[in-house]
Amino acid sequence: MTDVEIVIDEHPALVVAEMLAEAARAGGNVALTGGSTPRLAYERAAELQRDWTRVELWWGDERCVPPDDERSNYGMAKAALLDRVELGPVHRMRGELGKKQGAAEYDVELGPLARFDLLLLGLGKDGHVASLFPDEPTLDENEARVIGAEAKLEPFVDRITLTLPMLRAARAVVFLATGADKADAAVRAFAGEPSRATPASLVRALEGTTTAVLDPAAGRNLV
């Protein structure tokens, strides 16, 4: 697996916002992440770049809730980014369909797409990535690109998630994690041996770059 470049910065959201804005200018396929951490990066990216018509937007995972639910990853990105820029095609995961039908439908939506140009990922304090949780059978999926999953952390709603092969296929994988409660997971994910106990440690771009953008609190055990 390729190494991960670790970037520790006082303003990680701005670092990621610049990467997103550059990807929007370059065009291609960009997959967004959910959770709370990327919201500021999305808001900044919208300020840095208004024209997103050259980029197709996708998601790495989604909670099985309607798009206007406060737990929706699409809903968060819509408020923080999509509603503030000129958009190209937007491919949201339809969480409201449930994990099985939602995953099947997203596989159809992906069509011939084999890899993202930029894949943004968060990091759970348990080391999970997208909705791939520690020691779960979802980690063994080697064929499908997108599957249903059970949540092992808040919010306890079913999930739709890309699989490890689809995450690893990205040209550029970018992790964004902030806060002291991510420090242990960050060491296991970015400086430890690859392990099913830390799914993020299993995600590196096979033929591309992998970058972890952290604030000093999340990166404190990596300096």
Ligand code: 6PG
């Ligand atoms: C989700 C996410 C998940 C997230 C981590 C970190 O749907 O929950 O995609 O993988 O990135 O749980 O979440 P926070 O940024 O809220 O800590």
